[in-house]
Amino acid sequence: MSANQKHLATRINTSCPYCGVGCGVSVEIDQAKPIKISGDKSHPANAGKLCSKGLALAETLRLTDRLLHPSIEGNPSDWETSTQLIANKLQQTISTYGPDAVAFYVSGQLLTEDYYVANKLMKGYVGSANIDTNSRLCMASSVAGHKRAFGSDTVPGQYSDIEHADLLVLVGSNLAWCHPILQQRITNAKIQNPNLKVVVIDPRRTATAELADLHLAVKPGGDAALFTGLLAHLADEEVVDYDYVEQHTSGIEDALISAFSLSFAELELASGLDKNTLNNFYHLFAKTPKTVTVYSQGVNQSVIGTDTVNSIINCHLATGRIGVPGMGPFSVTGQPNAMGGREVGGLSNMLAAHMDLHNAEHRHTVQEFWQSPAIADKPGLKAVDLFQAVYDGKVKFIWIMATNPVVSMPDANLVKAALDRCPFVVVSDVVANNETMAFANVKLPAAAWGEKNGTVTNSERCISRQRAFRALPAQVKPDWWAISAVAKKLGYVKAFDYHNAAEIFREHAALSAYKNTDTRDFDIGACASFTNDDYDNLIPFTWPRPKGGKNIESRFFANGNFYTANKRAQFIPIHVATANAQPNNYLLMANTGRLRDQWHTMTRTGRIATLSAHSTEPSIELNLSDAEDNGIVHGDIVRAYVGHTSILVRA
Ligand code: SF4
Numbered sequence: 001m002s003a004n005q006k007h008l009a010t011r012i013n014t015s016c017p018y019c020g021v022g023c024g025v026s027v028e029i030d031q032a033k034p035i036k037i038s039g040d041k042s043h044p045a046n047a048g049k050l051c052s053k054g055l056a057l058a059e060t061l062r063l064t065d066r067l068l069h070p071s072i073e074g075n076p077s078d079w080e081t082s083t084q085l086i087a088n089k090l091q092q093t094i095s096t097y098g099p100d101a102v103a104f105y106v107s108g109q110l111l112t113e114d115y116y117v118a119n120k121l122m123k124g125y126v127g128s129a130n131i132d133t134n135s136r137l138c139m140a141s142s143v144a145g146h147k148r149a150f151g152s153d154t155v156p157g158q159y160s161d162i163e164h165a166d167l168l169v170l171v172g173s174n175l176a177w178c179h180p181i182l183q184q185r186i187t188n189a190k191i192q193n194p195n196l197k198v199v200v201i202d203p204r205r206t207a208t209a210e211l212a213d214l215h216l217a218v219k220p221g222g223d224a225a226l227f228t229g230l231l232a233h234l235a236d237e238e239v240v241d242y243d244y245v246e247q248h249t250s251g252i253e254d255a256l257i258s259a260f261s262l263s264f265a266e267l268e269l270a271s272g273l274d275k276n277t278l279n280n281f282y283h284l285f286a287k288t289p290k291t292v293t294v295y296s297q298g299v300n301q302s303v304i305g306t307d308t309v310n311s312i313i314n315c316h317l318a319t320g321r322i323g324v325p326g327m328g329p330f331s332v333t334g335q336p337n338a339m340g341g342r343e344v345g346g347l348s349n350m351l352a353a354h355m356d357l358h359n360a361e362h363r364h365t366v367q368e369f370w371q372s373p374a375i376a377d378k379p380g381l382k383a384v385d386l387f388q389a390v391y392d393g394k395v396k397f398i399w400i401m402a403t404n405p406v407v408s409m410p411d412a413n414l415v416k417a418a419l420d421r422c423p424f425v426v427v428s429d430v431v432a433n434n435e436t437m438a439f440a441n442v443k444l445p446a447a448a449w450g451e452k453n454g455t456v457t458n459s460e461r462c463i464s465r466q467r468a469f470r471a472l473p474a475q476v477k478p479d480w481w482a483i484s485a486v487a488k489k490l491g492y493v494k495a496f497d498y499h500n501a502a503e504i505f506r507e508h509a510a511l512s513a514y515k516n517t518d519t520r521d522f523d524i525g526a527c528a529s530f531t532n533d534d535y536d537n538l539i540p541f542t543w544p545r546p547k548g549g550k551n552i553e554s555r556f557f558a559n560g561n562f563y564t565a566n567k568r569a570q571f572i573p574i575h576v577a578t579a580n581a582q583p584n585n586y587l588l589m590a591n592t593g594r595l596r597d598q599w600h601t602m603t604r605t606g607r608i609a610t611l612s613a614h615s616t617e618p619s620i621e622l623n624l625s626d627a628e629d630n631g632i633v634h635g636d637i638v639r640a641y642v643g644h645t646s647i648l649v650r651a
Helices: 079-097 114-128 134-150 180-192 223-236 242-248 252-260 264-271 276-285 303-317 340-345 360-370 383-391 414-423 479-489 501-513 524-531 532-536 624-629
Strands: 010-015 026-028 036-039 102-106 130-134 168-171 197-201 214-216 291-295 328-331 397-401 424-429 442-444 452-455 462-466 637-642 645-650
Touching: 026 180, 079 102, 079 397, 079 442, 102 114, 102 383, 114 130, 114 180, 114 340, 114 360, 114 452, 114 479, 114 501, 114 532, 130 134, 130 383, 134 303, 134 328, 134 340, 168 276, 180 624, 197 276, 214 276, 223 264, 223 276, 252 303, 264 276, 291 303, 303 328, 340 452, 340 501, 340 645, 360 501, 383 414, 397 637, 501 524, 501 532
Parallel strands: 010 462, 102 130, 102 397, 168 197, 168 291, 197 214, 291 328, 397 424, 424 442
Antiparallel strands: 010 026, 026 036, 452 462, 637 645
16 A cells, blocks of 8 residues: 555544443544544543543454354354244243243343333233343342432433532442543542542442542441431431422421431441541531532442432432532442433333333333233342242243343352253353353344444433444344344234334334323433434433423422422431341451453453453452451452352452
8 A cells, every 4th residue: 555545534433331421432443554442522421531441442342252143052053043943932931831931131231222122022022021131230229219219210410510519429439440430520520629528438448539538438238327317417407408398308207207216326336437437427418518429339239229329319308409510319320321221121120211010001101102912010020039030940031131140140159050940041142152151042143332333321311322333243133133033033023123223212212202291201202203314423412302392401300390199209218227237147248349440240351451450360358457367468369258159369
């Protein structure tokens, strides 16, 4: 090629496939050069910045370990044969054992369009709600907490609240490693606003705690007690906003009775924090109107996660600090499309478009819109129960998409045994081999990032496009295509006759607006009339976007208008279990955490040398006194036991 030959580089804007920050990614393609990745300067989440994982995305674009063809019992197959076999097995299982004997286990890695089609097939055509998602593990407590308080699964705030706040309270949230771009936004906000205070509530002193003005090393599980004590303090200090409370909420009396029933001694015991530390935090919260409380997996992944979420929301409702720039409770999701999954009803206890499975009118609305032969009328199995049901032989067909539950689920041995016993297992994934694939009767090659087209919704309700910039290799297909192929073989040709992701998105948008007279928060009806070009050119936007709606307020609840029957938010009384505040039966209490440069079970990031340099091996961090008591010094290899299960790691 001559030196003066010029190449026309193409730039495609897409979004990052990793965490729930949902950064915009700009891909520069020049045939003569390797693909170049940078942050999309126009994206509202990241304004051109990317973290280490996002910056290494180009290195994940390889075909060496990809699944490129369908396979049946380990032998190469084709789509016609494999989807026919899946349809036959699905139909036989339903005919013999009923619709609840089949299940889909899906993922926050799926695009909204994939999720929508999977949910439609299971809830409207199979007639079961046995579809659950790995997002269950990351944020189901927030969904339940939002619904109890607001009557809907609504995240009231936006990332820009970080820049408007005077106090940021981060609870169970190691943003520096798990949502690095939000951490960068906080660092910058502190420079712009020297009055901004940051409180980190986490049993560990994490990298995030390094930028904190105050770190509260709360006892694991002590957050609900901490915020319940805060509610009592806010009432004592007379900073309750009674105008807001009287106009827009119900139930503060019972919530306060519960809060005041907790003595300070019980509070200290349950939270693991002394009186001075508690009062420092309570005083700061009480005196700072512009407060945002950000919480994530440390709150959600707990048996008392929902109560912890409501203990936080109670404090924001009591002070009227919600839906105003710089104020509000803010759940940040772990995965890139956990929010999109919530929008389509990808959890086993939800219906599509933020409608409720237990609401007969909603069920009728969805079934009427889909013109479907059935509609699930009771919640399906949630992730942990689902794998138990597979183990117990109640679920005899499972289709796993874009997730690796043998590694990511709690009690991996049970999941392995369950899949080993299950008569028919389908796994759709981009990689040829992972721990879950080993149990698949049928493997389906799914489109990877850079090959698939669709939308994702990030933690602040911002819908962005993921755009394809590479051709689908070999026999690889998008997940929506594979699900639709099976649905058509089951006889549902018209309902699943999709030709592209844009058609699915239009249908999803139309359902969000169907019979929605401002009674449901999720409404993107304006997108129902998108042309394919509109869809291709979609600029990231924060919902709601109703049809004909202009200048829609992007924050919720500053003026009430909750989605409960009486349009008021509901305070939830929190009963703190002080008797169980001390762990029993175990010598130590442990938490799990993420690695900064790895993603999930490392099937993608684990093969990139630059990303493995930060943490080269698994490790366990111990309190120094625990280490001394057990004769452990830095660098020792130790075996940690939970019951009969153990792990060998470096201390
Ligand atoms: Fe991707 Fe999250 Fe990093 Fe942004 S912060 S580049 S979304 S991993």
